[in-house]
Amino acid sequence: MITRRDLLILACGAAAGGAGRAHATPAAMEEAIRKVTGGAAAPKGRVRLDVPPLIENGNSVVLSVAVDSPMTAADHVKAIHVFAPQNPLPNMVSVYLGPRAGRARFTTRVRVADSQTLVALAQLSDGSFWSDSVAVVVTLAACAEEVK
Amino acid sequence: MARTIVNVPATARRGDIVTIKALVGHVMETGFRHGETGALIPRDIIRSFVCSYNGEEVFRAEFHPAVAANPLIEFSTIATQSGKLEFRWSGDNGFSAEASAAIAVE
Amino acid sequence: MKARLLLLLGAAAATAAAQAPAPERRSGYDFMARETRAMQDDDATNPGMLWVLDGEALWRAGAGASGKSCADCHGDAAKSMRGVAARFPGFDLSARKLVDLDQRINLCRAQKQKAPAFPPESRELLALSAYLGRQSRGLPIDIAVPEPAKPLLEAGRAAFRRRQGQLNLACAQCHDALAGEKLGGSPIPQAHPTGYPIYRLEWQGMGSLQRRLRNCMIGVRAEPYAYGAPEYVELEYYLMWRARGMKLETPAVRP
Numbered sequence: 001m002i003t004r005r006d007l008l009i010l011a012c013g014a015a016a017g018g019a020g021r022a023h024a025t026p027a028a029m030e031e032a033i034r035k036v037t038g039g040a041a042a043p044k045g046r047v048r049l050d051v052p053p054l055i056e057n058g059n060s061v062v063l064s065v066a067v068d069s070p071m072t073a074a075d076h077v078k079a080i081h082v083f084a085p086q087n088p089l090p091n092m093v094s095v096y097l098g099p100r101a102g103r104a105r106f107t108t109r110v111r112v113a114d115s116q117t118l119v120a121l122a123q124l125s126d127g128s129f130w131s132d133s134v135a136v137v138v139t140l141a142a143c144a145e146e147v148k
Numbered sequence: 149m150a151r152t153i154v155n156v157p158a159t160a161r162r163g164d165i166v167t168i169k170a171l172v173g174h175v176m177e178t179g180f181r182h183g184e185t186g187a188l189i190p191r192d193i194i195r196s197f198v199c200s201y202n203g204e205e206v207f208r209a210e211f212h213p214a215v216a217a218n219p220l221i222e223f224s225t226i227a228t229q230s231g232k233l234e235f236r237w238s239g240d241n242g243f244s245a246e247a248s249a250a251i252a253v254e
Numbered sequence: 255m256k257a258r259l260l261l262l263l264g265a266a267a268a269t270a271a272a273q274a275p276a277p278e279r280r281s282g283y284d285f286m287a288r289e290t291r292a293m294q295d296d297d298a299t300n301p302g303m304l305w306v307l308d309g310e311a312l313w314r315a316g317a318g319a320s321g322k323s324c325a326d327c328h329g330d331a332a333k334s335m336r337g338v339a340a341r342f343p344g345f346d347l348s349a350r351k352l353v354d355l356d357q358r359i360n361l362c363r364a365q366k367q368k369a370p371a372f373p374p375e376s377r378e379l380l381a382l383s384a385y386l387g388r389q390s391r392g393l394p395i396d397i398a399v400p401e402p403a404k405p406l407l408e409a410g411r412a413a414f415r416r417r418q419g420q421l422n423l424a425c426a427q428c429h430d431a432l433a434g435e436k437l438g439g440s441p442i443p444q445a446h447p448t449g450y451p452i453y454r455l456e457w458q459g460m461g462s463l464q465r466r467l468r469n470c471m472i473g474v475r476a477e478p479y480a481y482g483a484p485e486y487v488e489l490e491y492y493l494m495w496r497a498r499g500m501k502l503e504t505p506a507v508r509p
Binding site: 061087092094097098101105107109110111 | 165178180201204206207208209210211212213214215216217219220221222223224225226228
C-alpha cells in the first residue's frame, strides 16, 4: 500500500534517508534530565516554552522559553535547559543567567528531527526545578533536495 | 573570522532591560548526517556563547547539534552603566568568533 | 503508485480550476508560517543578512589583476545599484545575449577586474548577489523585453509549461494550477522569484534561483541542466517577467 511518505518521495524524488535516522532512547532522555536535576522533581509550572505546534521545516524552528521570576539577587532563574526526546541527542540548548538578565527569557532557533514533545526545564536560585512541555508536529518537507 | 551580527540598543536608561540579538555564521554540522559517499560527516558545531558586560559575564549558552545552522540567540540584560558588551562564540575545530557593541547608559 | 499520484494531482487541479481561474499574484512570503515571515522581516535575525554583509565587504575589496573593487567603478551601491537587481535577467544588447545577475557579476569580474569567475553557488557569488538584491529590496521587479529578447521570453514560457522528467510534470501544473494547495504538509506557492538569493531553511543556507530550479527538476526526476545553462536563464527571465511589478524581498527566507 502506498503511504503518504511514499507519495511525497515519489512526488519529489527525495532520498529516503530518514528511515534509519537515530533517535535518543528514553533512557538517554531520562539521564540528560537527571544530570540537570540530580533526580529532583521538576513539576509543570512557572516555565513557558513557546514553539510553533506545527513546524514547516524542522531545520530551523524558533523556540523561546520564559520563566515567571522576579530575577532579583534573592530569587532568580539560574539556568534553562531544553530537551528533545526524538532528536539524535536529547540536549538541545542550555542557557545560564542571573539577576543581571532582568527577565528570564531567551529565544533561539533549533532543529526538530520529528514530531515529539519538547521539554523546557528551569533551575531556580532556591534549588527548585520547574518545567513545561509542548507537543509539536513536523510536517514533511515536500521537496527535500539532499541526502540526509 | 566568521561573520557576526549583534544588535544592542545604542542608548538606554539606567535600569532598563535591553534585548540583545546575536547571530553568527556557522554550519552547525550535527555529526549525524551522511555525505554523498555514505560516510558520516564529522561534527562541527559551536559549543558555547558568552556575553560579557564591561568584563563581567551576564549570559552564557551551551549549544548542542540541535541548534540550527547560523545560530541566533536572543536574551536580555539590565543596562547598568555605559560601556561595552562583548560576545564570544567558541566550538569544534578551534572555532572562535568575537563581536562587541557599545552602549551609552543615561 | 504513479497512477494514484496523477489521479490526486488531477483531482486537485480540477478543484483549483473550478475555484479560481486567475488568482491574484502572491509572493511565497504570503504562504509561510508567521515565524518564518518574522525571520525574514527582522534584519537582526534574518540569516541571509550574514551573506549581505559578506557581499558588502566584497563590494569594497580589490580583486583580480586590476586590483579594482566594485566600489572603485560603481561607488556607493545604495545609490548606483538601487533597482538594478530588479531588472535582471536582462538582454545584453552588445553581446546579443540574455544575462542573469550572477553572470553579470562574473562578466564584470572578467572584463573590468581581470579576476576569475566566482563558481556557481559559491559563498562569494551568493554574497555579492544578495548584497545587490538588498539594494533593490522593496522595489518592483521591472523586466524589459526588447524585440530581440522576445523569443527568449517565449522559450522560458514554453519551458514552464513543458512536461518533463520521469514524473512527466510541468512547472505550471503545480505552480499555476495547484498554487495555494498543498503537497504533503507544504503549501504550493505561485513560483514568483521575488527574493533571490534566498535563505532556505531546507538548505540551512543561501542559494540562487537556479539552485531552486534544479531542485524542482530533480523533484520531477528530470535531468537538471548545468549551472548557467541558457535554459535556466530563459526560465529565470520568464519567471521574473511573470512577477513584474511585485516587490523584491532579497534576502528572503523560505522554508
